Amino acid sequence: MEVKGEMLSTGVALVNAVLGYAVVFIGLALLMTLIIIVGKIMVARTKKSIDKAAATLAATASPAAQSVQAAAPQAEKKLAPGSAGEVKLYDTDPRDAALIMAIVADKLQKPLNELRFVSIKEVK
């Protein structure tokens, strides 16, 4: 059988070996940079959409509810360790609130423990 290829001197072989390893390293390092950048963009976008959703929720709360909320004395409840706070529910029972939170987490593709719900209000 005809054998393809030519003999390499030690120097040429060494240069090829070093060059090959460098190409793999540089190629994957550049790919790493690209993935880090895309990752940062995606994380920032997700954060932005969460902030936007929270702001929309706050804005849709009725003025009456807001005034009641402002007038009511702030209860100094002790929160469970690791809690992100308390969700304020307006005309919403806890079961519906739990469902809504689960749906939002699913739609945003984020685990529930990474989201913070400020309030949930039924729009009538």
Next chain:
Amino acid sequence: MNILESLGKLVQESGFAMMFTGDGWKNLVMIIIACVLLYLGIKKQYEPLLMVGIAMGCLLANVSALGGFSEALYHQELWDEFLTEGGAHYHSYGYILANGGLIDILYMGVKAGLYPCLIFIGIGAMTDFGPLISNPKSLLLGAAAQFGVFFAFFGATLLGFNGNEAASIGIIGGADGPTAILTTTKLAPHLLGPIAVAAYSYMALIPMIQPPLMKALTTKEERSVKMEQLRVVSKTEKILFPIIVTIFVVLLLPSTAPLIGCLMFGNLLKESGVTERLSDVAQNALMNIVTLFLGISVGATMVGSNFLSLQTIYIVVLGLIAFSFSTIGGLLVGKLMYKLSGGKINPLIGSAGVSAVPMAARVSQKVGQQENPSNFLLMHAMGPNVAGVIGSAIAAGFLMSVFGG
């Protein structure tokens, strides 16, 4: 013709008689080697899905060769003519179809580089790149673990192999069977049998090769490091990943297109969420069918005239060196990352940069748990592990680009 003459002719033309005439003894030795490989595949379960096929291919090629040219299932002579530049049948698949046996026809898929690429579609469809996307630094470990490829390449040139042969031997260190087969088919097809056997044997031996090196090169304190939980990767990132990798890597090294393209295509089928049926076929039916054809046709190239040589012994030794130095490369960069991160990265995940998925990652997990039973390194090691698949494809692309002519 009387009955005695008929019986005499039958005995003379039988494979048993041919075993002891001319080069028949070489086929006999190969039959014994095939039986040893069958034992390793079935009893010891060394990569059985491919090893059993390779061993059976070797057995069939050598047994049928004893029956003469017309009875053989695989004809090395035809493939020699196929590869002779300027010859009447240079690169003539029609000539192979007209004159070849069953395995010759199956082997056309190897020769055309079809099977390794189809297997890569299946691997892509089975791989979760999530751990790599959530910790992109894993890519550096995948790159570091290609050290053995280039170390063995250099060693092979010192032992008298030419550039194409050395490149094919070096790629054993990538610990990626399909990549090794594709590279060897393109660069040094006469070495395909021993390289495929060495690659798959060492992949099966990873749980024995890696732990001593991992323990020798790391301290107890390093091995006990518990790594932080990985961030959750969104669906969009998982869909974007194969597209970005394909565009970037193929533009960087066009010779990686068959491997990276197929790997990422398979992964896109899995992650897109709209091609579940295709993803299922790629992971199961396609993968199984191609594995079957690949094993038997690669095994058939192990004919006595090619396999029984000093070169085979060199390849087996260099393959072990390639695997060991790939592990060492990954571990050393893992140690560097441990230092630079202030002890947050466990260097054991570096050894998983050799792309034997998921075996190498499991070894990292196992060695880590020996030091600290509550340590779970598997998901952290999967990052470098899948990065190794991309790394070995880039290494193969480089070698094919330089030596493929």
